[in-house]
Amino acid sequence: MSWTDERVETLKRMWAEGQSASQIAKELGGVTRNAVIGKVHRLGLSNRVAGGKDEDEVEIPAAPAAAARPDPRPEPAPRAEAPAPRAAPERPAAAAPSAAPAASAPGNVTPLPLRKAIVPAGQPLPPQPSANEISPEALASVREVEKRARKLTLMELTERTCKWPIGDPATDDFWFCGLPSLPGKPYCEAHVGVAFQPMSARRDRRR
């Protein structure tokens, strides 16, 4: 396989979207992630900044008369750790960043905006774990994780992304967790915690 304009374009787009080299390689096919990374560097795309627009070279202030350096090559600027992959301003955070009173009210599994009932009433919703059969710790953990969820669409899921559905599939307010899944499991750590529970634990917790 060679780097046709089309493949390069795909590479650029996915890289700008924050996709990993391996994900891009998988998408393109016929190349390894090494090839992708190599190409990225040759294209000068290495510093990936959300938004796609390349930031001007931020050079290190460097002391006025920098001492002569024996280095053959100029020191590369420190890489910025890629921060937010994609920002989706949608849906204001439920809890204010300020101190939220301990745990949110129990039973309030789906806070936020009113669900747009697109689907006729009576449609079964996917099984949502009810609060009273999940350990408080796990529940808190899930709530926390869901804020950090990558919000993947169905098509974006891979063997190693958490496939826990969040929200109501009958509305626009729906996505998959997408965080790294535990090896051999379909869910991330937090969601495994609520998905797989010993029968005894469930029985004990149920009223």
Add this chain to the structure above:
DNA sequence: CCCTGATTCGC
């Protein structure tokens, strides 16, 4: 072990 990007260097 799974993964990430960065770099080198023979081709």
Add this chain to the structure above:
DNA sequence: GCGAATCAGG
């Protein structure tokens, strides 16, 4: 220019 091998890290 290309990308496998390797490095360095999470």
